[in-house]
Amino acid sequence: MQLTNRSKVVVQKEMTMAEQIYLPAIFKGMMITISHFFKKKPTINYPEVKRPIAPVYRGQHVLKRDEQGRENCTACGLCAVACPAEAITMTAAERKRGEESLYREEKYASVYEINMLRCIFCGLCEEACPKEAIFLTDRIVKVGTERDTFIYGKDKLVEGIAADQRIDVGKRGGAHRKF
Amino acid sequence: MPKVTIDGFSIDVPEGTTILQASRILATEGKMPDAHVPPAMCYYTKLKTSGGYCRTCIVKVSKGSEKDPRPMPKPVPSCRQTVMDGMEVQNLTAPDLLEARAGVVEFLLINHPLDCPICDQAGECHLQDLSYENGNAGTRYEFARRTFDMIDIGDKIKLHMNRCILCYRCVKTAEQITDGRVHGVISRGDHAEISTYIEQAIDNDFSGNVIDVCPVGALTDRTFRFKSRVWFTKPMDAHRKCDKCCGKTAVWLSGNDVLRVTARKDKFGEVEDWICNECRYDKKQIGDWTIEGPRKIERHSVISQNHYESLRQLKVDISNQKKLLEVAHVADIKQN
Numbered sequence: 001m002q003l004t005n006r007s008k009v010v011v012q013k014e015m016t017m018a019e020q021i022y023l024p025a026i027f028k029g030m031m032i033t034i035s036h037f038f039k040k041k042p043t044i045n046y047p048e049v050k051r052p053i054a055p056v057y058r059g060q061h062v063l064k065r066d067e068q069g070r071e072n073c074t075a076c077g078l079c080a081v082a083c084p085a086e087a088i089t090m091t092a093a094e095r096k097r098g099e100e101s102l103y104r105e106e107k108y109a110s111v112y113e114i115n116m117l118r119c120i121f122c123g124l125c126e127e128a129c130p131k132e133a134i135f136l137t138d139r140i141v142k143v144g145t146e147r148d149t150f151i152y153g154k155d156k157l158v159e160g161i162a163a164d165q166r167i168d169v170g171k172r173g174g175a176h177r178k179f
Numbered sequence: 180m181p182k183v184t185i186d187g188f189s190i191d192v193p194e195g196t197t198i199l200q201a202s203r204i205l206a207t208e209g210k211m212p213d214a215h216v217p218p219a220m221c222y223y224t225k226l227k228t229s230g231g232y233c234r235t236c237i238v239k240v241s242k243g244s245e246k247d248p249r250p251m252p253k254p255v256p257s258c259r260q261t262v263m264d265g266m267e268v269q270n271l272t273a274p275d276l277l278e279a280r281a282g283v284v285e286f287l288l289i290n291h292p293l294d295c296p297i298c299d300q301a302g303e304c305h306l307q308d309l310s311y312e313n314g315n316a317g318t319r320y321e322f323a324r325r326t327f328d329m330i331d332i333g334d335k336i337k338l339h340m341n342r343c344i345l346c347y348r349c350v351k352t353a354e355q356i357t358d359g360r361v362h363g364v365i366s367r368g369d370h371a372e373i374s375t376y377i378e379q380a381i382d383n384d385f386s387g388n389v390i391d392v393c394p395v396g397a398l399t400d401r402t403f404r405f406k407s408r409v410w411f412t413k414p415m416d417a418h419r420k421c422d423k424c425c426g427k428t429a430v431w432l433s434g435n436d437v438l439r440v441t442a443r444k445d446k447f448g449e450v451e452d453w454i455c456n457e458c459r460y461d462k463k464q465i466g467d468w469t470i471e472g473p474r475k476i477e478r479h480s481v482i483s484q485n486h487y488e489s490l491r492q493l494k495v496d497i498s499n500q501k502k503l504l505e506v507a508h509v510a511d512i513k514q515n
Contacts, residue, residue, distance in 0.1 A: 076296030077408035081484050092405040107297045107405050130296050 055171050058121040058136040061114055061152070062159050062167040066104055069161040072133035075109035079125035079134055087118035088125060104131075112157060116141050116150040126172070135169040181264035185238075186215045186272050188506075198257035198268055199236055200224075203447060212503045213446060217270055218309050220287070220394050221346035222258035224449055229351050230258035233344065234283045235309060239276040242267035254279050277313065284314035290324045290369075291395070292341045300396030302409040302481045305448055306344060327372060333382065335401050335460050336390060340372050343397035349373060349389035356453055357383035373397065384423055387459040391442045391450050402460050403431075403439040410481045412438055417468035423455035429474055437463045446477070 018024055044051065064072050075092035093110035095103045102108075125134050144150060159167045180191040185202045188211040192201045199219060205211035217238055222230030230236075237254035245265030254276055257268070269276060288310060295301040327340035350363050350373070365374045390398050412431040419426045431439040440459050442450035462468065476483040478496060 074296045075405075076301070077411060078296070081408075081410055081481070086485070092407075094405050105294070105297050 053138045057138045058123045060116075060137055060139040060141045061119075061125070061157055062135050062137050062139075062169065063112065063154065063157045064133055064135060064167075064169070065159060065161060068101070070100075070102060070104040071108055071158060072104055072131045073109050073112065074103075074105040074107050074131055074133070075112070076130065078128040078130060082124045082128035084122060084124065085118045085120050087115045087120075089113050109154070112154050114152045114157065116152055117147065135167075135172050137167055137169060139167075181244075181262050181266070183262040183266045183268065185211065185268045186270050188215070192262055194261075196262055198238055198240075198255075198260050198262055198266075199230075201262055202257070202268075202270070206446075209499070209503075210506070212500065215271055216447070217257045218305070218313065219258055219447070220305060220309065220344060221348060223348050223351070223392060224447075225453075226348060226351040226355060226392070229348060231256055233287065233346055235280060235287070235313070237276065237280060237283065239269040239273040240266060241269050241273070280313045281315050284310050285318065285320075287344050288314065288318065289320050290341070291344065292324060292326075294342070298339075298342065298396035299399045299404060299409075300342075300393075304396060305394035325369060330374070331401070332398075333386070335387065335456070337399050337401050337404060338373060339397050339399070340374075341397075342395050343373055344395055345371055345373070346394055348392040348394065349398055352389050352392050353386070356385045356388055384455045384457070385453055387456045388442065388450070388453050390459075391444070394448070400439060400441075400459070402463070406438050407433055410484050412482075414474040414476065414482065416443065416471040416474050418471065419458065419462065419468050421455060421458055424458060425452045425454070426458060427452060428454050428458055428468075430468055430470070432465070435465045437465055437468070443474070 066072055075090050077090065080086075080088040080090060089111070090109045090113070091111040092107050095106050095108055121136065123136050126136055141150075159165060180193060181196075182189060182191050183198065183201050185198070185205060188205050190201060190205050190208075190210065192204060196204075199217055199222060202211065202216045206213045206216045217236040219230070219236045220233040222233075222236060234256060236257045238257045238260075239254055240251040240260070242248045243251055243266065244263035248265070257270075271277070287306065291306065295304070295307060298304070301307060324341070330338040330340065332338050345364065347364065353363070363374070364371050366372060387400075390400050393399075409431070412433050414429050414431050417428055417430045419428075427443060428440050429443045430437050431441070440454070440462060442452060442454045444450055
């Protein structure tokens with residue numbers, strides 16, 4: 001049964017003299033190869049050179065602090081309930097007297113874990129957060145060989161207090177979100 | 180028996196029934212969708228003299244009665260207004276009434292801190308539901324909200340006076356369910372606050388019920404404080420032999436841990452039976468309880484999130500709603 005009109009009938013015809021010495025064909029092939037030396041390279045030398053990332057790129061999460069260095073997260077659980085992959089778990093604790101400089105509200109997350117193997121980086125946690133605490137950043141989650149290393153706790157998620165340790169979330173945070 | 184029509188749904192009720200009770204009977208009997216029942220923040224069936232404070236249950240009476248068909252000049256609180264024969268009431272069908280109710284909600288929220296992400300009541304809070312369904316998205320209030328310090332009432336109850344809407348339910352509970360009342364409202368007007376006399380501990384066997392009657396997160400269980408969010412817990416009907424109360428409760432589980440014990444609440448948010456403090460606070464082992472099965476949670480509730488067993492119920496709910504809508508449609512045609 002004929003399926004297309006592109007089929008070619010194989011002919012066993014004698015090769016000509018030029019074809020028999022192969023050299024013109026080899027030269028033709030080499031010309032194509034050499035011409036690629038002078039074309040623009042499609043690859044880059046990662047990690048020395050990085051491609052530009054979209055401002056809304058969804059990479060590794062960060063738990064933000066406010067201007068005074070207090071954690072924004074109050075363990076309200078909305079990110080966890082919004083998460084379609086059920087990657088987020090948390091345990092809440094009550095802020096004690098004297099911890100006012102650490103946590104913004106009277107409740108805070110004593111444990112906050114994201115399973116990066118489960119996470120699908122959809123950004124729904126960021127959308128659900130009423131406290132501007134969780135954001136997805138342009139950082140890429142590091143590879144690993146142990147499954148345990150992909151469960152990110154507060155040590156990896158919360159940004160540092162010092163100005164140079166803050167994680168910039170660019171256009172994501174700020175004025176357009178009212179709270 | 181007087182006949183009353185609420186949003187086009189008619190029912191004959193005994194003399195002296197209030198409009199709110201009549202609409203709840205209609206909804207319980209499945210003759211009217213639940214949404215047409217006026218919301219109530221302060222009225223509580225099991226508490227005498229409750230109701231009349233919050234004004235969220237206002238309805239429009241478009242026809243006073245058969246004898247005097249004039250409409251009532253102003254919205255009336257349905258928890259206090261008794262029905263008259265031939266009365267016609269509008270709730271969801273009157274846009275001006277819904278606007279008035281949005282105004283009531285705005286007033287209730289004037290001093291409310293809206294700290295739902297912190298509050299343990301979030302997810303089962305009547306004020307949250309009320310403002311979501313009947314309120315406006317924003318507030319026009321620009322001044323400082325009144326603030327109070329948190330108070331521990333005994334070692335089991337936490338009082339967040341900031342969140343209180345002064346519905347007086349807990350006061351009436353303390354008055355009518357427990358003996359030797361040590362809990363009431365002090366000061367007046369904007370300064371009014373729920374208080375025990377000089378923070379005196381409540382140690383009555385039934386004092387824990389003030390947590391269940393509180394429509395907001397003002398009175399919360401300290402044994403459950405910040406343990407979990409309600410939508411991560413699994414509510415189960417359970418019972419045990421108790422010589423003080425009926426022993427029929429709802430336990431809120433996380434795995435096999437009993438995080439919280441509350442009374443069972445009906446679809447209007449009222450407890451079916453009071454429970455004692457021993458059941459509520461001290462029986463936190465799964466072995467203390469005989470589990471009857473999962474509680475039925477309305478599918479609109481955040482508590483039913485990620486509970487996939489409710490999908491079967493969803494089908495039943497949708498078919499019921501469809502039937503009711505057809506009834507409503509017929510009623511509309513008859514009216515016009």
